[in-house]
Amino acid sequence: MKTKLPLISIVIPCFNDPYYIIESVQSAIGQTYINKEIIVVDDGSNLETKKTLASLESRIDLLITQENKGLSCARNEGIERSRGEFILVLDSDDSFDTEFCEKAAEVLLSSEDIKIVTCYAKRFDERGLIDIFKPVGGTIKNFLFFNAAIGNSLYRKKDWKRVKGYDEMMTQGYEDWEFYIRLMAGGGEAYVIKQPLFHYRQKKESMRIDANKIRHDLQKYIYSKHSMLYKDHFNLFIDHLLKRIETEEKEKIKNTKRLEFKIGQFILKPLRYIKSLINK
Template identity: 55%
Template sequence: MKQLVSIIIPCYNDGQYIEQSVNSALAQIYSNIEVIVVDDGSNAVTKDVLKKIEPTITKLITQSNQGQSTARNVGIRAANGEYILVLDSDDFFEPTFCSKAIAVFLNKKEVKIVTCQANLLLENGSKVVYTPKGGTISNFMISNSALGTSMFKKKDWKVCGGYDENMRKGFEDWEFFIRLLKNGGEAEVIEEPLYNYRKKNNSTTVKANQIKYELLQYIYVKHIELYKENCESLIRHFLRKIEGEEIEKLKNLNRIEYKIGFNILRPFRFIKRKFKIIKIKYAASHFNYCL
């Protein structure tokens, strides 16, 4: 018998998109699935949509708003599947993701996470394809190298302690993957855009990036022993990053647009300097007069 895949969909005020998200889960060609939606304290509009689609899903769990990490953990605890797929309520999968992800798990015992390329759906109607890096813990120490909506085994979720429920501002999926891989294993990337991600201007990811240094500090301190053990590789990474930024800065300085702008503004800078000198001389003479 096929392994059961539990698709967990936390939902908070996504009445506009949740039906498409659920339908993409139900449309998987991999037949042995269950779909669990966790209503994380949504508004009345979203609750009406959830009530309409409830008969089509396996389970609807309702709770007060406690954040995405808690909602994911609640859904996973209620899951019966050996494999877990977390799906954001405003995004959707292509029908073949589950079947291709399960095939990876069955063929590669070292894999703990299966992710894929993603179509980034921009608000202007265009889209671009994003490819995560995947790999081992060394990649995940630098940045999140898998989509937050990836597949993993429930037993691995349990061993590493689930999602950190203190992380309500973002990056919780990255931190979870660090713990999932820190004792071995790797993330495999399916080289097809099987996931569709709405890149909204007010998304959780955008908000998280606005406070990313606060979130990075939390992750680094929480896993300080891991980062200490890999100090040398981290130093090399950060030095390469600084070098790249300096090279880019030099390129900008040498671009013709910069040179043109510099020359155009030169007379104004000259006048500004002269005016500053006059002000200094005036202030000095006024000071002498007062004496």
């Protein structure tokens, strides 16, 4: 007798995205993993988006509508009302290859020690493929200084409950990284499927781009919130900071040399021109 596969709840928060949400929902519907439910959370979207979501409602399992509260809150609301043992959050402008859930669920079922299943990601824009992003996965040590998994990964709902979900104070980005830190702090591993099964749309304006502009403030918040964890890994923390300072100093030197070269070229150009006239 075959054991019934765990239910995967695919939670898709949406805010003012009337176009790409269709592709995102379609990628969830098209998953080869059969035992799944699809939940879309309308986080206070505009009228155009609401019309699109209404047209999709018959193709999904649940449409939740709330006033705009931010990505973390929308994810938590969707997960809270989900029925699945496994959770996959999916941003409304991104998508997965059809086999991701099937492959990721198999990995998650293989060991309780595996807390997160992620994969390689194709980053693209309106011109086409940019590159293949390869998260490193690993243990909590790999998550201390950057997100070692993509934000759209598979994990257990019981672990989401254990760490009390996404931090709803984090409305400007990096909320998935901070969530993973809490998820991994008690031990376990983030497993990386070494295939580009995720499609990340890189837009000119996005929450991720805005987050990178204030990354120092967001990092400070994370370091402060998890100060005891960073104290426990003090030597790693210091090594990381020193390496970052060294890298930034080397980059400054390179930029200075480039600037000096350009200034030198600018000054020498008219002199060379005068010299060429004299030698004629």
